[in-house]
Amino acid sequence: MTGTTIDTLRFATAGSVDDGKSTLVGRLLHDSKSVLADQLEAVEHASRNRGQEAPDLALLTDGLRAEREQGITIDVAYRYFATPKRRFILADTPGHVQYTRNMVTGASTAELAIVLVDARNGVVEQTRRHAAVAGLLRVPHVVLAVNKMDLVGYEEQVFEHIVEDFAGLAAELKLPGFTPIPVSALVGDNVVDRSARMDWYAGPALLEFLENVPVGTGADAEAPARFPVQYVIRHGEVRYYAGQLVSGELRVGDRVVVHPSGETSEITGIDALGVPQETAHAPQSISVRLADQRDISRGDMITAGTGSPMLTQDVRAAVCHLADRPLRVGDRVLLRHTTRTVKAIVKDLGGAAELTANDLGRVTVRTAEPLALDDYAVSRRTGAFILIDPADGATLTAGMVELS
Structure with missing residues (x-):
């Protein structure tokens, strides 16, 4: 399109098991005509083999065959699609609590996170965890997608009650704000097109919001x-x-x-x-x-210019532990910050005895050499680091610097 620059939105999805996240992403791809004919044909064929009359759109996003056979999606899958208004890079992250680290990976560069909630169950523990990760990573925009509205009779009161519960959680986690959207991924309500079944809702459909939310704010x-x-x-x-x-x-x-x-x-x-x-x-x-x-x-x-970074050897941070190997006080690690890698030792774990895979916590590490750091709230680039196992180079922990 001559003379027009189409920007790109990077966003991540997260939801508890069986909240319908794969179906939502599949519906988004299908109804925005971002699915190739042979892909759709393969989904229709697989759905018929399962005895399903309608295409199971979740199959568009489920990754490896072994995962599909288990009925779950494990890894972060990146999807690329576009509309006439915008390009999109979607990080489709798993919902299980044991894969919180995958959500951290997917959301670390996202400008928007979609937190999915089953209208029948409301805000559950995994919702709290996903919202906490979004807050921890300072994702600029959060969408609360209340799914399966068709299974609660499209009742406005159900939606409003969930929004109220999530608002309390958002305030507790100091989220910058969120946009609630009632949807039915299975039927397609408010995913790409606005739904006539929820005339009490005056806001945008999900894709409409994704196309117009500000990105690259500078x-x-x-x-x-x-x-x-x-x-x-x-x-x-x-x-x-x-x-x-x-x-x-x-x-x-x-x-x-x-x-x-x-x-x-x-x-x-x-x-x-x-x-x-x-x-x-x-x-x-x-x-x-x-x-x-x-x-x-x-x-x-x-x-x-003004605003110099803090030069310090004592690094305090909020973290998500990524490795199966626990992190303990006294562990000797390598800390990689931007292009600099230094030796460090874990001094404190916020009172915890250890951090295991998928744990969210706080650490203090002492580095062998000074680092020029910014608070993660100021910069997601110069306020982030990873801890590395010096023995084999494996990534242990993702950290978000807290200077104040």
Whole structure:
């Protein structure tokens, strides 16, 4: 479409077992005409083999054959589809409590999370857990999709009661806000098209909301400049520092600070894809030249402007433990923050004896070298880290920095 830029929304879905999440995603893909004819034919064939008259749209999203045979979806499945208004990247995450870590993976880069609730059951423990993860990861937008409204007679009072319960939970978790939408994934009510069966609901259908919710609000671009160095490129006597500008902007002539050394310099050149630029904006990948020869290496961070990061060796964070191996006080780990990896030791687990797979908790770790950190509430890039097993390189824990 000439002259029109179509943006992309990354969103994640989460719901308890049997809330109908796979059916909702399947309906979204089917009714938005994002399913190829051969895919639909395969679903119809599989549904007939199961003795079902109508296509089981959940089969569009269920992943591996072994998972389908068990009747559950285990891993995070990424789906890509588009409408004339917007492109979408969907992280379809499992609902079981033992796969909370998968939701963390799927929602970590999402701008929106759909939390699914069965209208017959209302807000349950897994709803609380999914909402907590969305809050922990600072997902900017949350949709409360109250599903299976057809099984409660499309009653407005049922919907309003669930919304009221979730509102209390949202306030408790300090969620930035949420948008409630009553749907029936099986029938298609309020998924792609507004439903005549719920004329008491005046809001948008789910896809309509997804097409119009603000994305790319410029939070990264408006944040202080953060440039973690990934590579140092030498051309004769000239050094270029390459990487991704994860937030803010850099200009030729800017005074900058290099962390953790604290040395200062001035930007004399910026290149993007080999083309000189006067200004770079997040999330561009660039190389930077400085006026002075500084001892800068991979893992250092170049910053500019006001709002300096905190330089510390004591890292406090909210975490989700990802590994089957427990995390305990005294464990020696590696901490990877942006492009920097340092040795660290676990000092405290918020009073817990250990964290096991899928546990949400809080940790304090002591690093061998100072790190330049931002609060996760300020930056989802420079406020995040992972803990790594130094023995085999396995990822242990995902952390969200809490400076205050």
